[in-house]
Amino acid sequence: MEKLIRDHHDKLDELRSSMTNRLEEERTKFKAEKSDLILQHAEQIKSMDSRHEDQINNLKDKHKEILVASLTKLDLRRTRKFKSNLSALQEKHLAEINEIKLNHQKQIEAITANPETSGGPKSGTPDGDSTITYRSELAKIKSSYEEKIEMLKLQHQTDLNALEEKFLMSSLSADLREEQQANQRKIDLLTDELEKARRLHANRQSASYAAYKTPQLSDLLDNNGRCMIAYPCKT
DSSP states (O other): OOOHHHHHHHHHHHHHHHHHHHHHHHHHHHHHHHHHHHHHHHHHHHHHHHHHHHHHHHHHHHHHHHHHHHHOOHHHHHHHHHHHHHHHHHHHHHHHHHHHHHHHHHHHHHOOOOOOHHOOOTTOOHHHHHHHHHHHHHHHHHHHHHHHHHHHHHHHHHHHHHHHHHHHHOOHHHHHHHHHHHHHHHHHHHHHHHHHHHHHHHHHHHHHHHTOOOGGGGGBOOOOOOOOSSOOOOO
């Protein structure tokens, strides 16, 4: 009887040792996949940053061309055309920034929501701490990119304001000044809405992180001490 008990304990020890080794293998595999995914994502963000800067520079050039052309004639017709072009370009600029931001958010959300196809943590992966770290790092990358977009947009608006001020000081009427102020209020309102949407998204992500916990070895055994993980256990 004692020999049977010892044999049983030996088998349990062997099973636990095998499960521990498999857990370590899964952790190592997951960390490698996570590292590869973060590198890929960093390259995507770098490429998107480059394209975004090119678009910002192109928009600046277009605005400068409109302003320079408007300064050559100060009659009412040119002033009205200037107002129309400036308003259209401001709206186009906001739309392009929003499109870039939306595409970036969709990429991150796709990686977060569909880990099976993204190379992220797989269903049943025991490394809960790594899962939280993985999602937290992606959130930091996204937050950094959002801040850079806002800084570029503010810099773009500052450049426009400096050029517009020269035009306003020379010939713009009170009506055009009022319209310009209305446009600025519209831009400020849209900026506030974008910031609120970004914070809401970040809060939802934070809430989802809290749902994760680190699994223990005991979580992988049923009441009879049998292995419950997906791969075969030695019995």
